[in-house]
Amino acid sequence: MKHKRLEILENVKHNMSLDLFRMPFPNKALHCYVLMSIWILLLVAGIYKFLETKQSSPEPILANELFHNLAIDVKTKRIFKICNFPDDITAGDEGIIRSNKWTLKGLIILLRHGDRGPLQYVRNISAVNCGGSPSENLNSYKKYLQNLTSFEKISWSTPGSFHGFPLLPIHPSQCQLGQLTMQGVHQHLNLGGIIRKSYLDVWPKLKNLSHNDIMVYSTRYRRTFQSALAFLKNFLPHETLTKIPISESQSMNFCFKDCGCxxxxxxxxxxxxxxNHQLKSHPAVAILSESTGRSLFSPGAEQGRLxxxxxxxxxxxxxxxxxxxxxxxxxxxNCIKRQNVAGIFxxxxxxxxxxxxxxxxxxLCLLRSYGLIRHxxxxxxxxVSSSGPFFVLYSGHDHTIEQLTTTMGIQNDPLLLRFAARIVFEVYQENRDTPNNEATGVYFxxxxNGKDVTRQIMFCKNVLALENKVVLCRIEDIVRFLHDDYFSSLNVSNFKDAC
Known part of the structure; x- marks a missing residue:
């Protein structure tokens, strides 16, 4: 039956074609003109109907459906990992050396601040909720801070550079330009608790660290100061927190005395x-970036440059x-679509x-990180000299982490610079199997972000391999690198000549 219908249709079509060609030339041209006119009218009507539907939308925003597709797409799901949501922060390989042959002597941690508002004015910023999801951890922290001070505006009362700094974001639900969000506070509360749990059994000193055993540095930004405070709240004993002197780093590089270069x-x-040359070599990316920027940044916010x-x-x-x-x-x-985001990232x-x-x-990283590595x-x-401090914290920025890891030879990872990122140095001492348990070599x-990257460090030439693929680097190696080899690639021997 189906084949018979097709045969009939083919015959009709063939007969119509013959009839069309049998027409006199003027009539055939008129016939084509009429058909084309009808087609154009139908096309215009369809476009008009489409535009009419679009214009009836009350607000010019991208549909949520498009946005949610970003998380589902295999190629773009990792973009959300950069956000490092509080509940996604998990324990890594910190504190996994559990042997009587080794004593964990201390920790040095470099943090990136938590989630923050944009650095530039963007569209519809008032409609973005930066308050984060409520949690027991966050509510407990708020009550703790309220009990610390009788001031209506909760602020840091300890003398020093950060005296009077607010302890929490001033407008909890709003995205303030460059300011830490409540989601950022939540990230570091969770991170501090996770890191404490990782070391509590392998580093007994953590249970009774005093303020004399601790050294904390932060750049003079609210977001780094508040991040450090939230981390310390769940990492240290509560009675220690208010006694800790937090020192200011006048540079995002933590260069201390080695800044001028x-x-x-x-x-x-x-x-x-x-x-700029790389961007010019990819004109499609330049066009994508410019068009996305027009939809993204507020009018008057130097859209062209940004x-x-x-x-x-x-x-x-x-x-x-x-x-x-x-x-x-x-x-x-003209909305920002999923492919725009995927292309930029x-x-x-x-x-x-x-x-x-x-x-x-x-x-550039070598020169900018010299002061921090030296410190x-x-x-x-x-x-290792047992004089302390035994816990050192630097609360900084993505540039701080990027420059330090580049200098050390640690491979670049797209997720390295996520919000609330962490670089942890564990310092160990080997215990000899003698009655006096005499200490010998020192390692780190x-x-x-919880992944052991010791093997990647370029100056750790002869690492000591332990069980479970764990390796240690001799402190002698980093000391030798700093004093003998640091500036060898620049054909000089000291920081002054390098600068």
Whole structure:
């Protein structure tokens, strides 16, 4: 039956074609003109109907359905991992050395601040809820802080650079420019509790650390200070928290006495030129970044400059992605779509990996991180000499972590610089199997967001392999690197000549 119908249709079609060609030429042309006119009218009517439906939408925002697809897509799911949601923070390989042959002497931790508001003005910012989800951990912290002070505005009362700093975000549900969010506070509360649990059984000293055993440094930003405080609240005994002196680092690099370096300005210009060249070599990315920036940044917020920088676009996108908000639109018909986000993040991840291999970028990191590495080595030596402090915390930024890990040779990871990221140095002492339990060699291991990366450190040449693929690096190696080999790639022997 089906074949018979097809045969009939073919015959009809053939006969119509013959009839059309049998028509006189003027009639045939008129016939084609009429058919084309009808087709154009139908097409216009369809477009008009489509536009009419679009214009009836009350608000020019991207549909939530498109936004949620971002999390489902295999290629874009990892973007959400950069947000590092509080409930996604889990224990890593910290504190897994459990042997009588080794004594954990102390810890040095470098943190990135938690979730924050955008660094630039973006569209519909008032509609984004940065308050985060309520939790018992967060509510307990709020009550704890309220009991610490009688002030209506909860602030740090200890003398020093941070005296009068608010202990919590001033507007809990709002996304303030560059300020820590309640979600960021929650991240570090969870992280502090997880890290404490990881070390409680293997480092008995943690149970009774006094304020004299602790050294804390933070850059002079509310977001780093409040992040450090939230972390310490769940990491240390509660009675210790208010007695801790928190020292200010005047540089995001924690360079201490080794900050002035004119060569870094020249290297920064070289690196920026290289970044611009990479963007020009990818014109499709440049167009994508500019168009996304127009929909993303508020009018008057230097859209042209910001839109031409994919890193700025990426950072601003996280404001919406990390708080479950719909992505903004420049017009009702020009919204940021899933593929825009995926393209920007794919390019910036690739660029960061390429940058990690660039010799000028590595030199820049070498100079900027010298003061911090020098300070870390000093603290390691204080720890093993039993003079203390035994716990050192640096609360900094993504640049701080990126420059330090690049200098040490730790491989670039797109998730390395997530909110509330952590770099942990564990300092160990070997115990000889003698009646006096005489101490001998001193070692350390490094963990990046819970992953052991000691093998990647370029100056750890002869690592000591333990069970379960755990390795330790001799403190002698990092001391030798700092004093003998640090500036060898620059053909100089000291920081002053390098700068």
């Amino acid at each position: 004119p060569a870094t300005e020249k290297l920064t210009k070289v690196v920026m030129k290289w970044l 839109g031409s920088d994919p890193q700025s676009v990426r950072d601003a996108l996280l404001t919406y992605i990390c708080h479950g908000s719909s992505l903004p639109c420049e017009t009702p018909f 794919a390019y910036t991840d690739w660029l960061n990996h390429q940058k990690w291999k660039d010799p000028y970028w590595r030199r 870390i080595v000093q603290q390691m030596l204080h720890i 291991r490094v963990l990046s």
